[in-house]
Amino acid sequence: AQTVTQSQPEMSVQEAETVTLSCTYDTSESDYYLFWYKQPPSRQMILVIRQEAYKQQNATENRFSVNFQKAAKSFSLKISDSQLGDAAMYFCAYRISGGSNYKLTFGKGTLLTVNP
Amino acid sequence: GAGVSQSPSNKVTEKGKDVELRCDPISGHTALYWYRQSLGQGLEFLIYFQGNSAPDKSGLPSDRFSAERTGGSVSTLTIQRTQQEDSAVYLCASTIQAGGAYGYTFGSGTRLTVV
Numbered sequence: 001a002q003t004v005t006q007s008q009p010e011m012s013v014q015e016a017e018t019v020t021l022s023c024t025y026d027t028s029e030s031d032y033y034l035f036w037y038k039q040p041p042s043r044q045m046i047l048v049i050r051q052e053a054y055k056q057q058n059a060t061e062n063r064f065s066v067n068f069q070k071a072a073k074s075f076s077l078k079i080s081d082s083q084l085g086d087a088a089m090y091f092c093a094y095r096i097s098g099g100s101n102y103k104l105t106f107g108k109g110t111l112l113t114v115n116p
Numbered sequence: 117g118a119g120v121s122q123s124p125s126n127k128v129t130e131k132g133k134d135v136e137l138r139c140d141p142i143s144g145h146t147a148l149y150w151y152r153q154s155l156g157q158g159l160e161f162l163i164y165f166q167g168n169s170a171p172d173k174s175g176l177p178s179d180r181f182s183a184e185r186t187g188g189s190v191s192t193l194t195i196q197r198t199q200q201e202d203s204a205v206y207l208c209a210s211t212i213q214a215g216g217a218y219g220y221t222f223g224s225g226t227r228l229t230v231v
Contacts, residue, residue, distance in 0.1 A: 004158075035219050037219075037222075042224055043205060043207075043224045043225045043227075044222055044223065044224040044225070045159075045207065045209070045220070045222035046222075047219035047220070047221075050219055091158060091159070093159075102147065102164075102211075103149065103161045103164055103172075103175075104149075104159070104161070104220065105161075106151075106158035106159040107158050108156070108157055108158040109158055
């Protein structure tokens with residue numbers, strides 16, 4: 001069974017600084033997708049960035065980028081120039097690319113605090 | 117609609133009562149998921165609907181939990197004889213199709229408290 005591990009329950013960063021959130025996963029599949037979601041106090045999960053396993057190039061979305069290491073099964077999220085609005089719970093998630101059920105498997109999350 | 121809508125936003129119920137949680141997905145989204153988020157935990161998959169296919173109920177924790185999706189749109193998650201361990205946030209998500217690198221669009225969830 002696929003598992004997703006986020007080893008940092010909490011992280012903090014100073015405004016305008018850079019922070020990296022860690023995620024590792026376990027799978028025997030070769031083709032899959034990885035996601036980072038943000039959950040602010042409003043509870044709504046917001047997609048931050050996604051990565052397709054067959055693409056070697058790391059995904060980037062403005063201030064958010066990932067370091068995808070397929071052999072190491074690692075998928076970290078880097079937030080540059082942190083802003084107060086980045087404070088939230090961040091979840092790493094995995095999904096296989098084939099099969100009949102496209103459910104996401106989530107890690108337990110990392111609570112990010114941004115200090116002014 | 118513009119987003120995934122869930123109601124009620126919060127629900128407090130007495131142990132042993134039945135509750136119904138509603139999810140209205142984005143129009144045209146064929147896949148719909150229910151997840152449960154317990155305090156301090158990640159999201160736990162409950163059930164998945166794809167078009168007119170039989171739902172995948174493999175994540176439902178007990179036979180007290182059931183869900184239906186009418187007309188390929190609105191879904192209702194029903195919990196019978198609620199227990200205190202059912203207290204959690206129940207999140208619904210939809211996606212335009214089941215395959216591909218599409219992330220889900222989530223609703224804001226229903227916080228269920230069983231007292």
